Amino acid sequence: MQGNTGDVNETALYTGDTLYFTISGQNNAAATLGLYRQKAKYDYTWPQTREIAQRYIKLIANEGSAAEDGKLYSFYTEKNLSEDPETPLWIPRVSQYCMSDTGGRKNQLQYRWTSMLTARLFCGDKKRRVTFTELLDVAVLEAENWDNTMIYALFKNHYNISAVCVYKMSTITRIFKSSIFRSPVEAPPPAAGECVTDKSSVFLKFMEKRPEMAEWIEPERGPLLISQSQYTHLQVDRVTSRNNVQHSVLLLTLGNGRIHKVVERDDGPFIIAEYQPFESETRIHSMLLDRSTKKLYVSSSSELVQIDLQDCSVYGKQCDCVLARDPYCGWSGTECSPATEYSVQDVTNGDYAVCEAVCGGN
CATH class of the missing domain: 3.30.1680.10 (ligand-binding face of the semaphorins, domain 2)
Known part of the structure; x- marks a missing residue:
């Protein structure tokens, strides 16, 4: 790994005393694409080599009730290697890892992930045969009960139409725990995905194939939002109104540098307002939300702007x-x-x- 901790624009997560970070791209001569774990100078885990373009979007962690229970989830989009013109160019995925995974044996997956499981995300309308496959951004609304945590994911399709789909963490964990594998070979004990230290050669050989779940992860309902607007970034806030009803508010950036403030409703999303944070049209590079202060931070190539979501003037x-x-x-x-x-x-x-x-x- 040679001390490479990724690009400044890459996804990273620091939890406890451990850093998780990703390396995206087509092919990288300096390092293998994928997720890395670094706890100390000589304590790290890295991905298997894979010659396929990947772009990592989000890392989230559930540390669990015991040290060996912790799970990490990476959301990313991967280039489709199929030559069939009817298939999508990109495939959206989520992978699950054990946070205690320190790699395999000296001659088998040494220092490399032995717990990585992968599942495909679905966003679309099956009745209308509309799908969105290029994952652009992910925002998380954590709940006290981890199973109730909601994952908001921004997609686009081949026609540059945007969509937001919402997934429940209980669905994701269920699929990783109980779905069968796409591979016809049955997984040897211990059950793939379990966080254990005693791993047989047969088990490691199975995990070396990067097993994928047969069942796709589907949203709680159809797309929350489908829009001709070409959205690029997503943040989500939770707001409690005076009658103690909670509302989810989406912040979505546009290609011209503006931002839509959208409230989620049972009968469909509603655009509350449009912000213009910069004086001239520009590309927004990043957007961060501080939920405690209700401040939104938006950056371009040359400016950083703060937006007060509670500015009612x-x-x-x-x-x-x-x-x-x-x-x-x-x-x-x-x-x-x-x-x-x-x-x-x-x-x-x-x-x-x-x-x-x-x-x-x-």
Whole structure:
């Protein structure tokens, strides 16, 4: 590995005393593409060599209740090697690793992952035969119960149409735990995916083939959003309105440097607002969200801009924040301000009548 800790733009995760990082690309002369683990100067695990283009998007970890229980998940998109023109150019995947995996034996998978399992992500509408296969970004809404953690994934298809699909962590873990493998060969004990240290040569030989689950990981429902807008980055926030209802808000960047603020609703997503963080049209390089302060940080090649998602002054001195259905804001009786338990809101319908009924709105 020669001390290579990846490119600054690569996906990385530091948890406990361990660094996980990825190397993406077509082929890399300096290092093998894939996921790396580094705990100390001479304590590391790296991927098997694979001559196929990969682009890593997101790493998330569940440390579990015991040291050997921890699992790491990497979300990435991989070039399709099929020459069939009817097949997609990219294949979206998620892989599961044991965080305690330190590699195999001296002559078999030494220092390389022995716990990596892979499954394919599906995003699309089967009835309309519409699919989205190029994974662009992933945002995570963690829950106290890990199984209820939600994964929001941004895709595009061959026609540059964007889509967002939402996956539940319980579905992902179930498939890795109980789905059969695509390979016709039965996995030897211990069960593939279990975090154990005693691994036989037969088991290591099976894992050396990078086993893939037969069942695809499907979203909780059809695509949450399908849009002609060419979205490039995704962040997701959770906002609690005055009636103690939680709303998911998506922040989606556009190719022209603008950002859509979208509230998730049962009857479909609704665009609350469009931000223009830069004075001129530019490409957004990255977007980070601080959920504790409700601040969004957006960068271009030359600027870094902070956006306050709770800035309700844009609605002026009228009750327009209720019309906008913005869960961050509410009508105080005199102005739109960050929502409190006493604010007037109607995120569901945006009914202006509630302003007049409650506060005699302007």
